[in-house]
Amino acid sequence: MTNRNTLLRGFALVFLFYTGLASAGETREYRSHQLDSGALTIALSDGSVTLTPLNDAALEVHYQRDGLKQLPSFAIDSDRPQRTAAAKLTEGRDRLAYSLPGLTALIHKSPFRIEYLRRGRLLVGEESGFFGTETLRGFRFSLQPQEKLLGGGERVLGMDRRGQRLPLYNKAHYGYTTESKQMYFGLPAVMSSNKYLLLFDNSASGAMDLGAAEEDVLQFEAAAGRTSYIVVSGDSYPGLIEHYVDVTGRQPLPPRWALGNFASRFGYRTEKEVRHTVEKFADEDFPLDALVLDLYWFGPDVKGHMGNLAWDRNAFPEPEKMLADLKERGIQTILVTEPFVLTSSRRWDQAVAANALAKNLAGEPKRFDFFFGNTGLVDVFSEDGRDWFWNIYDGLYRQGVAGWWGDLGEPEVHPADTVHAIGTADEIHNAYGHRWAQLLFERQKENYPERRPFIMMRAGFAGSQRYGMIPWTGDVARDWGGLKPQVELSLQMGLLGFGYTHSDLGGFAGGEEFDREMYIRWLQYGVFQPVYRPHAQEEIAPEPVFHDRRTRDIVRDYIKLRYRLLPYNYTLAFENSQTGMPLMRPLFFENEKEIELIDYKDAYLWGDDFLVAPVTDSGVTEVTVKLPGGVWFDYWSDEPYSGDTAQVDVDLETIPVLVRAGAFIPTVDHLDNTRDYSSETLNLDYYAHPTAASSSGRIYEDDGQTVDAYGRGEYQMLEFNAERSADGIDFSFTSEGDGYDGAPEERHIRLNIHNWKPAPASVSVDGQQLRILERESDFEKATRGAWLEKSSGQLHIKFNWRGRPLELAVRH
Structure with a gap:
């Protein structure tokens, strides 16, 4: 050596x-x-x-x-x-x-x-x-x-x-x-x-x-x-x-629908197929917020059409009506676009005439061959190239398209002798996707200032997050080996500003037979990653609605859980927009003295209060999870864990999901679509433990679409605090912000205190005693009151809150 x-x-x-x-x-x-x-x-x-x-x-x-x-x-x-x-x-x-x-x-x-x-x-x-x-x-x-x-x-x-x-x-x-x-x-x-x-x-x-x-x-x-x-x-x-x-630069807060469920595949070939897929989600009782169209929207074949960037009217005869009908149902449409213009496409001559393409060393449009055909490359570093490209996007925006998927933006093929407005390919290669995202972001901000961006791309540069870029981890193999590195990939990107890095759930490439267990495990993990988007080559359906009943039932419950967790997840998105904190966080953030935790990539924190360990091997019935210190509760069973590791039992319906002692986990009732989101009925699960003497939580809310709602004051921040003493627990509830369109005037709160024994001596709200009910049925009928669920050790409390400071006391 x-x-x-x-x-x-x-x-x-x-x-x-x-x-x-x-x-x-x-x-x-x-x-x-x-x-x-x-x-x-x-x-x-x-x-x-x-x-x-x-x-x-x-x-x-x-x-x-x-x-x-x-x-x-x-x-x-x-x-x-x-x-x-x-x-x-x-x-x-x-x-x-x-x-x-x-x-x-x-x-x-x-x-x-x-x-x-x-x-x-x-x-x-x-x-x-x-x-x-x-x-x-x-x-x-x-x-x-x-x-x-x-x-x-x-x-x-x-x-x-x-x-x-x-x-x-x-x-x-x-x-x-x-x-x-x-x-x-x-x-x-x-x-x-x-x-x-x-x-x-x-x-x-x-x-x-x-x-x-x-x-x-x-x-x-x-x-x-x-x-x-x-x-x-x-x-x-x-x-x-x-x-x-x-x-x-900080990542702008995305529209709330970006945190919902996506229908996506390579790819929907016709308007009829799109409509059938959307109906299938509804028939099978799956929430849905977005549908992604891959390259068949502008051509009937994989090769020969890239650069058309206009609807294939044979396959999509009424795209404007289709977009409007989907939007009426609360479903946003995202289109794939690429920066390559094939010489066989309908726009080649137009792009050449507009001086939109990168050049060769003779100053002519650079042409080269790659998988999809003979092509040129839009020069996003030139004003002419940006103008030409934006005019296409602008027309599609006006038709009702809600977001963009920028594919092949490394660029996937980029000959060294390609000349751009500010330098050669080798000088600016790694900034190509960055400038492409910048083009979309800045032109949308200029022309549609009231619309939050959705720009999904697979390549960029340091700082691309400030243009709303949402990366995914590319064409991963559709097998257990493809699932294993996904936590590492998202954590690494999140450390450097890209808090929305996510994977094609279920895997994208290959796969001759459907592996139900692997598919379920990947989609379970997806609930606790930034974007929920199953996507794959079409030989095996990526959408859960097209699989067997057992698969549908398990995945449906997880997708519905993701929607119930919207107040928690949207707050993570808000925090990211303010401080850059990624939604997925490594465990070493919790215990900086344990330097070896830096190497740990089998589990992660989802926000501050969840610890998640995806199952990445077949036939697993128990998972060993490292803990960063403190006490954690099993989200499914309330079993507590402490020490250096937790041995967590799992079956096909569960993966290890732990909750921090002292955490407030907010949820809402069932939603079919984020458009229907409301916290008028709000569930707060509080995880009590003697080690959590003092803790807090918060929910950020706005209308889900207003640009810079926080800066405008058009928001509410709901804050919860808990102080434990020998007599019991004192809770306080406060809010700030000027409110937003659709904000509830009064919230019906259900506070569920986990790990509470025995029955409370008293429960009071602002000094007024609540009835402590003996039967669950009486509690469910009541608008105010408390009930101890002895089998689970949970104390349930109902009360109403109009946003003014409120005190709630629980006494032994």
Whole structure:
């Protein structure tokens, strides 16, 4: 091993010699510095570097050298509210200290390098720092011995990616299972167990070497692109994410229907099939909120029609009426679109005339062959390309389309000699999906400012979340191997701003026979992932309504559970829009001292209060679940667990779902559609335990569609608190916000206190005693009162609440 490391270090020194940074007697040196509008620019012996505060805990560090082309920042949200960070510069004989409240850059003058500290503790430092030639550029950082690294976007490698070399070139991986180093959506960023985040703001083809070639060196390299990085710090992992999305942009709150059930397949071929599918969901008593149309909406075959982007009127004779009829039922329609325009499509000549396509080296529209035919590629970096593309979308919006599915946006095929308005394919490849999403988001915001975006895409760049991008994990295999990595993929993406990353439920690719058990397990897990969308090749129906009764009955109950959990799930979506906290969260957020929890990918937190462990193997009757500390209750049985692990029994109808002691879990009654959502009747399950002496919960509500409802004050935030004492539990209920259209004037609350024994001595609301009823039937008829369900140990309490502060006391 020593000889190998010595050899690798020798190769690295040779490499650095040829980049001009480590030749004999030549090192980068400080020359001078100046402050300008809070930014620090340092003149160097080989160029300059500018450190720009982005907030109190984040810096952009931009190296520049004559002859190296620079591209604009794609990662930084230029529209975010401008904040003046209180930067302080202290100069010593051999160093500068450039300090923000939450991050200090310690700048060594000779040889020049920068270290980053938080509250005096070293986070990370440049090794040799920036390197750059005409064909390769990047950065080198020193890694600490016990440091773990997450990030890099979608990969199936395990949570800790240290020791891996990660290609940075968005690329399809059809039918992947339990290992993939290169996939649809890479990200040039890492999060460290030392609580810093490094983002390389470079869209070009490249790689991140996370200690693979040299175990103590993190190296980013790219063929071209912007020579800058962003360093972010935080006191906690959630705090680190919040500082990061403050820089790269927060995900806007999606429409509430995005949290409902989707009908989707590859693909619905006719309007008749669409209508039949929708009726089948209704006949089988399955809630439904959206229907996704794959490429047959614009052509009868897989090949030859991409780029038409207009209804095939033979198969869909009355699309406007179909869209209107679906909307009347509360069902939104999402259309697939691709950025490729085939030379055989009806729009090829139009696209050429509009100057909408990327060019070849002769300045003509670039043509190339791929699976779907001979094609060109829309240049989303050019104003002409964006205008042409948007005109198509705008016409479909006006017909009633509610959202977009952008497919093949890596782009799936992107020849290196393709020339875009701002650079070649290799310079901007990884930002293609990003600019595509930006086009849709900004033009919709301009033309339809009252509509929340729904933009589902499988490729983008750091910061794409600010354009409402909802990623999915691509064409996963339809087998147990495809199910296994889905938690890892969503967790990794969520750490870097993409809190809505989800999978094709049931798997997409392959599968000759229907595996009922695997299918059920995947759709059970889907209840606790951001988007509920079964999707697959059509040889086996992805929709549960087309399967056997046993499958339908189990899956129906889970989908209905997802709808009952809408107040909880919508609150998670709101929190994500404010702080960047992902909906799916790793367990190490709960116990940062247990660094080994970083490696754990078999379970996760759904919000703060659920712990979910998908079943990913056949024939399982018991699952061992790691616990992050504290007491947890089985959601199905109320059995308590504590310690390091829980042994959870399962059958085909259950997966391990645990609830935190002290949690409030809000639910509503049965819904057929999110359009009918109301919290007028609200169930609150409170999980009492002596270890949860004080706890709280909240529900965010608005009308589900108004853009920036929170900023406008058109919302209600319902807050619940519980304080335990020797006498019992005191609950308080408060609300804030100006309300919204459709908000209940009064809510009928059913508070279910789990783990309560024996019968209460008294229950009072604002000092008024409630009757304690003996029989369940009397309790169900009553509008106010309490009843102890002795068999389950649950105390049920009914009362009405008009939103004013309310106190409820339960005494032993």
